[in-house]
Amino acid sequence: QVQLHESGPGLVKPSQTLSLTCTVSGASISSGNFQWSWIRQPAGKGLEWIGLIYTSGSTSYNPSLNGRVTISIGTSKNQFSLKLTSVTAADTAVYYCTRVNGFRRDSDYWGRGTLVTVSS
């Protein structure tokens, strides 16, 4: 059974960098036709795709985030991370990591999500 778990600070100050890690169990993030993505959801609002990383290490990001996003493979073997720079209150949201099935382009496994609040 594939499981994903998000972790990181729940509070970030404005203008600072939001950093989250997704730990994956039950699957290897370096093999198979899968991608690993981040999605966020502000309270009471819809889902927004942030970006993803391929098993090759290539990345794709939502252009609306204006180059503030970096997704990378973590230092531990089965982790990937999200960094979002120059955060504002508009970046306050629940952040989810997911596995994307490369054939079907769907997110077939999701983490439970972690709330990140941007506030001084």
Place this chain on the structure above:
Amino acid sequence: QSVLTQPPSVSGAPGQRVTISCTGSSSNIGARYDVQWYQQLPGTAPKLLIYGNSNRPSGVPDRFSGSKSGTSASLAITGLQAEDEADYYCQSYDSSLSGYVFGTGTTVTVL
């Protein structure tokens, strides 16, 4: 930003059939990219409900069905049950953005 448009809410009595539309454009649904549907129960992470326009993952009841035509897609729920009260999101790939896009979301209420 959402480039796929859904109705904000739909409702129906138990046992009825409801449908949710998802309208896109020539750079996403109309470009023959598949549509996925997710169900988000209150306070939980979204769950994959339909993939590849009309396919159900193992464990999803056959009361849920999906279809796609042109630049739009639809999710139908037949035999509506109280446990179907949730938010539903469509999702596709957009070639102009080179990334994934979600619908605006629809809240299903069982009367």
